Amino acid sequence: MSIRHGLLALLDQGPRYGYQLRVEFESRTGATWPLNVGQVYTTLGRLERDGLVAPHGEDEEGHLFYAVTEAGRAELRNWFETPVPRNSPPRDELAIKLAMAVTVPGVDVAAVVQSQRRHSMKALQDYTRLKGQALNGDEGRQEDLAWLLVLEQLIFQTEAEIRWLDHCETRLAQRRPGVQSAEPPQAAEAAPGRPKRRSRI
């Protein structure tokens, strides 16, 4: 899992203790996926069990340091070299909700689509504002670049969701009972179309 490899990647840069790992993980991902210290220690425990990290002494304040082992380095290289699998997509609540909405009688699907679109648009605005701040920030810091890339991933993902919602709306308009069977070409034209230019992203 990503926390495991995230910690290995940090330890690859030198021995660190639990709290330090948490802070550095969040600094690179902008606390998008907050970690608690408990998770960090549980993960470190498992990494140690698997021989991927080893204890590396204590400092005078009692912080217990960990270092990556050779096996841990190999595991990390392997992680970077292997694509993230996409063959079993994670369950997506929105997709399930819409799949249900079109089949359950009495659900106003258009309203479901619009309220999600408003919500996602708002999220996109928030991400974009954070990105604006990140762009104005201290350039050249690797942590800032990491955070910017994570933010942009959220931006592209949210944008994709909004485009998909737009598409759902068009699809629904085409399939509206009565319109569908009558004159398909005209129905398609009357439906809210997407500009061709849109595909150029």
Next chain:
Amino acid sequence: MSTTQLTGGQSGGAEPVPVLHLAEVTRVHGRGAAEVQALRGIDLRVYPGELVAVMGPSGSGKSTLLTLAGGLDTPSTGEVLVEGVALGGLSRKRLAQVRRRSIGYVFQDYNLIPALTAAENIALPRELDGASSRAARREALAALAEMGIAELADRFPDDMSGGQQQRVAIARALIGDRRLVLADEPTGALDSTTGESVLAVLRARCDAGAAGVMVTHEARHAAWADRVVFLRDGRMVDQTTSRDAASLLVPSATRPRPT
């Protein structure tokens, strides 16, 4: 910051005057059987400092809304007010003046004059407005620099790429102290990084007190706005505001920094 008050408009007391106000605007194209209701009962106020994005499918009325706001078309009913002045009541001459002084308009197809260089295109509205050609050129060069295309000053539109022409068109819209900037797909011909820098310029102009309205199909670009308005069949069906909304990423605002 006072922006929440500006965008909210419900603060009671002394409400700021919107830079743009479309008051119950409708626009009907054609007559009889061919009649098309392009806009129906649009009420939109855009305040100083605010950037509004208008989204909607083709034919939803986005471009009509923008041309009305820019005084390039007149509503069938209702009123368009720019800085509190109703455009409908103005003489042609006064209207042209308001369009020149108060409104910057970025056209989807740029509308640059082919016989003029980039700098001349940008300086033209200032010169028409009585600025000396030297002062107008100075302003034009500054506007080009702001868009990051200072080197294009003496090129003609035919010698520029679509993206370059688009940035010149945006520089022309931003020249002078225009209080209202209207943009129809301002990032259309630009790659994603250049598009972003254009949005950043537009955003900065609004942060400095101008009001902006941009029509776009791209959610990622609309997201630079303070408010996104959704149009469907000529009606405003929904809108977002985000400045007053709880942020999704609250923890990141106080992102821990390694020491």
